[in-house]
Amino acid sequence: MDIRTPAIAQTLIEDIEANQTQDRRIAEYKAYKVETGAQREYIVERLQELFPESYTTMRISDVSLSKKVNTKLSKAYKEKPIRTMGEATETLNDVYEMGYFNKGFKDFERDFNRQHYGLLWVNRVDDMLCLHSLKGFESFVVRDQRSGALKAVIINYPDAEITTTTTSDTDYMEQIIAESQNDSSATGRVYAMWTADYHAVWKSRVSQGVKGSVVKEIINMPIEGNESMINPLGMLPFVFASKSSAIDLPFVNPITEQSIVYNLLASDLLTASSLQGYGQLVLKMPEGYEMAKLHTGMTTAINLPLVDSAENQADASYINANPDLSGMQDVLRDYAEQVLSEHGITASQAAGEFSSGLERLIANADVSDYINANQMYFAELEKQVANIVRRYGEVYGDFNLGDEDFRIVFPKAKVMISDQETLANIKTRMELGLITEVEAMQVIDPNLDDDQAREKLEEIKQEKQMKMQSFIGGVNANRPGQDQLRDEPRQVQEVGQGAQGQEG
Secondary structure (H helix, E strand, O other): OOOOOHHHHHHHHHHHOOHHHHHHHHHHHHHHHHHOOOOHHHHHHHHHHHOOOOHHHOOOOOOOHHHHHHHHHOOOOOOOOEEEEOEOHHHHHHHHHHOOHHHHHHHHHHHHHHHOEEEEEEEEEOOEEEEEEEOOOOEEEEEOOOOOOEEEEEEOOOOHHHHOOOOOOOOOOOOOOOOOOOOOOOOEEEEEEEOOOEEEEEEEEEEEOOOOOEEEEEEEOOOOOOOOOEOOOOOOOEEEEEOOOOOOOOOOOOHHHHHHHHHHHHHHHHHHHHHHHHOEEEEEOOOOOOOOOOOOOOOOOOOOOOOOOOOOOOEEEEEOOOOOHHHHHHHHHHHHHHHHHHOOOOOOOOHHHHHHOHHHHHHOOOOHHHHHHHHHHHHHHHHHHHHHHHHHHHHHOOOOOOOOOOEEEOOOOOOOOOHHHHHHHHHHHHHOOOOOHHHHHHHHOOOOOHHHHHHHHHHHHHHHHHHHHHHHHHHHHHOOOHHHHHHOHHHHHHHHHHHHHHHO
16 A cells, blocks of 8 residues: 555545544544543533523533543553563663653553554654554554454544534634643644555645635645655554454444433432422412512522502412432432443442442442453553564664563452451461462462462561571570570479479
8 A cells, every 4th residue: 555645645535534434533532531521511512402491500410430430440551560571671661661651551551441442653752762542533544354454554633623512612723832622723634644664644635626616635745854755664653452353443432422321310310409409489479560580599588569458469489399319319320330330340239239329339340350351462462562662673773672572461450358358368268278378378469479479488487487586585585594494304304203203
């Protein structure tokens, strides 16, 4: 695929700007915002559709289920893994440390869990290698239809058509200072393209034609120092991963819409509870009597005039709908529980104990299998990243990582129970003969292998002996003659027996 030719570049750009792709970009940008906690505008927008006349008076719930789920699941890089590459291990770790690779992997894990696919980019910035996790709405891939191998990557950062909604905080003007991610005023769209052989940058611009029709121009943007548009790396500096075995992208994660629906239900609950507390004010006025506009609130005082000898007098009262708030809350909890279980978060408590709160349900969920599966998958991705880093070293000559095999070890997650429960568990299992001392040590620290556990036990044993010897030595120093008694225990015993025999 020669991305240097205008025809191929235009085909790729037209695919990206097609309605189907644009709709997916909007959905994935929405998922990104909801997962990062910026979901309020989508909730307000949905409430406006449901209640166009009264949505402004509703109590709006803004709790991101998507964020809670992703935070719970994204623990593969909670602790920095151990990476080795033979003699080049120290150099590799220095490169990763300087380029904030561990942060890049953490960002990738969140993107991967949210999108169900992800793209890592090893890029050289100011003579330093950096790792970026590209979002689905800003990157596009071309894969081989038979093998699934990555053939090309295109990067295009979204403009206002992707990032704004009816309630977005945007003025459609590009400021020099850092501003909202929603705001953009790009009049042209820039597309950076890579294959293993080529690297080109193209710009798509919309202009007015002779007869008023819209004409799209594809313009090549020369790369300084690389006018021939060759990829000097000789390979794609990207690593693509997907949870789906299909060549195309996986389906959009439903957690985004589920999080919004959860907040719609919660907004109904909050609004209903406030209406129940305040009630609805009803005024009854005699015919022909008008009152100025009345404001109702938490403390409303009304001056109602009484008309002498009138049969019908002005009156005011509150109507309380008295909704079943407990039943509504049960519906909300049941929905949240189903959403969380769909994404691998299930609580060990009984359903009746769910009233302790959403946070308790998530905190008590066991997602170790999910995290371990991700770690096994990420280990293969890390090998591909290390190969790209190695190739950069060969091309630029800054360092030589050599040809040793790359290895990575993820620290095992420790059991989240109290120390008292852990020790009681170990004691019971050892008394029943179900585990050895080495296995007991590994329960306390899962990151120890058999040899390390034995060494730890030996250190503990030696420390105990040293403390015992120190204690005995201290006691002997305070009791002169104790050593002499200890040296002749049998003689003392025989003397005692002789004395008893004489008495007998």
